[in-house]
Amino acid sequence: MSKETPLWEVFVRPRNGLSHKHCGSLHAADEVMALQAARDTYTRRGEGLSIWVVPSKSIFASDPDQTAENFDPSVDKVYRHPTFYDIPDEVGHM
Amino acid sequence: MYSQGLIGADGATEETEEFLAAFQARIDREEKIEPNDPMPEGYRKTLVRQIGQHAHSEIVGMLPEGNWITRAPSLRRKAALLAKVQDEGGHGLYLYSAAETLGVTREQMTEELLSGKAKYSSIFNYPTPTWADMGTIGWLVDGAAIMNQIPLCRCSYGPYARAMIRVCKEESFHQRQGYELLISLCNGTKEQKEMAQDSINRWWWPSLMMFGPHDAESSHSEQSMKWKIKRFSNDELRQKFIDATIPQAEYLGLTVPDPDLKWNPEKNNGKGGYDHGEINWDEFWQVVKGHGQMNRDRIKARKKAWNDGEWVRDAALAHAEKRAARKTQQAAE
Numbered sequence: 001m002s003k004e005t006p007l008w009e010v011f012v013r014p015r016n017g018l019s020h021k022h023c024g025s026l027h028a029a030d031e032v033m034a035l036q037a038a039r040d041t042y043t044r045r046g047e048g049l050s051i052w053v054v055p056s057k058s059i060f061a062s063d064p065d066q067t068a069e070n071f072d073p074s075v076d077k078v079y080r081h082p083t084f085y086d087i088p089d090e091v092g093h094m
Numbered sequence: 095m096y097s098q099g100l101i102g103a104d105g106a107t108e109e110t111e112e113f114l115a116a117f118q119a120r121i122d123r124e125e126k127i128e129p130n131d132p133m134p135e136g137y138r139k140t141l142v143r144q145i146g147q148h149a150h151s152e153i154v155g156m157l158p159e160g161n162w163i164t165r166a167p168s169l170r171r172k173a174a175l176l177a178k179v180q181d182e183g184g185h186g187l188y189l190y191s192a193a194e195t196l197g198v199t200r201e202q203m204t205e206e207l208l209s210g211k212a213k214y215s216s217i218f219n220y221p222t223p224t225w226a227d228m229g230t231i232g233w234l235v236d237g238a239a240i241m242n243q244i245p246l247c248r249c250s251y252g253p254y255a256r257a258m259i260r261v262c263k264e265e266s267f268h269q270r271q272g273y274e275l276l277i278s279l280c281n282g283t284k285e286q287k288e289m290a291q292d293s294i295n296r297w298w299w300p301s302l303m304m305f306g307p308h309d310a311e312s313s314h315s316e317q318s319m320k321w322k323i324k325r326f327s328n329d330e331l332r333q334k335f336i337d338a339t340i341p342q343a344e345y346l347g348l349t350v351p352d353p354d355l356k357w358n359p360e361k362n363n364g365k366g367g368y369d370h371g372e373i374n375w376d377e378f379w380q381v382v383k384g385h386g387q388m389n390r391d392r393i394k395a396r397k398k399a400w401n402d403g404e405w406v407r408d409a410a411l412a413h414a415e416k417r418a419a420r421k422t423q424q425a426a427e
Contacts, residue, residue, distance in 0.1 A: 003408075003411060004199060004200070004201055005200075005407060005410075005411065007194070024188055024191050024256075024257070024260075025191040025194070026187060026191065027200055028410075029407075029410035029411045029413065029414040030410070030413070030414035030417060030418075033410060033414075040180075040184075041184050041187050041188075044177075044180070044181070044184065044264075045264070061130065063130075064128070064130045064131045064132070065132070
């Protein structure tokens with residue numbers, strides 16, 4: 001079997017005003033072919049106006065085994081949310 | 095188009111009781127499992143197998159219809175068929191990507207398809223001798239696929255569920271264009287209507303087989319249901335499909351080739367449903383084991399495509415390397 005063709009992650013902006021969103025991956029020899037393949041694979045029905053392709057090997061992910069130590073500390077800090085603070089009704093909307 | 099449940103999957107797993115219980119608890123809380131999450135080896139292997147089979151089915155599923163693109167009777171039908179076959183290719187790619195998140199390469203999966211190690215849906219090993227088959231495949235085969243794929247949108251494995259959502263959105267067009275094609279034939283000449291009936295006579299039973307063996311004979315179903323890879327049993331989905339399809343056949347003025355089919359008001363907890371005749375499981379297993387009418391042709395076509403495409407893949411990689419080298423050189427100057 002021949003060499004493996006590199007893997008790319010595909011991000012599509014559905015319309016202007018929204019950010020690019022990850023929608024899948026594909027194999028392509030280079031960025032030119034990756035963009036063409038992404039158009040044919042992920043935007044056959046008007047799903048997007050702009051495409052990013054990123055080599056999958058350039059993505060570094062957080063470790064799922066460290067999910068708790070990474071993200072739990074933010075759960076118990078209710079004082080980071082506006083509703084934690086009491087503002088008298090007379091003050092009106094703030 | 096669709097996977098045929100799990101034929102010959104190995105769900106064996108060797109983790110500790112605690113690990114398995116913790117994993118099951120996540121599943122029971124309806125948490126999605128994502129690529130790098132810890133998961134039992136049996137869960138991973140089951141998914142690699144199922145998603146791979148599903149992807150292969152999409153790719154091989156392009157062949158019976160691809161045949162008819164150049165012979166479509168009008169530009170409207172040709173455009174629809176072309177778009178449908180292109181969708182099947184796309185569906186195969188979404189699914190291969192989902193399987194690759196589990197640590198299997200595209201090349202490995204392709205190799206397994208070409209060597210016959212990996213299966214694909216038995217339905218694609220039947221020939222498509224008439225134009226009416228393009229209608230029947232859309233209506234029955236894609237209809238059965240949709241029935242199977244909708245619950246897969248809630249599969250516990252995130253990437254598979256997301257791929258299925260995209261597939262299901264696109265698949266509805268496939269079924270509708272097929273049914274519309276059959277309506278045209280049924281409103282046409284006597285010969286056209288006969289062609290439609292003949293096509294249904296050939297595809298009805300193979301479509302019912304797409305749901306896989308009866309629950310009692312489906313050895314891997316129970317574990318897959320527990321892991322929420324599967325949400326409904328083979329027989330439940332088959333029943334839903336029959337109940338939804340018979341009125342559609344009646345609208346066409348066509349019949350299905352089952353003399354034992356009859357309405358049973360007691361079925362489905364009193365809501366009513368159809369009793370059906372016995373499925374020929376010998377035929378099913380023959381086809382799964384490679385002895386269907388088209389098994390050899392299908393694999394031959396895939397091998398030819400893979401081998402003929404080799405120089406293109408190599409050239410694309412060589413070109414990419416050359417461009418990258420030129421860029422590095424320019425940067426150095």
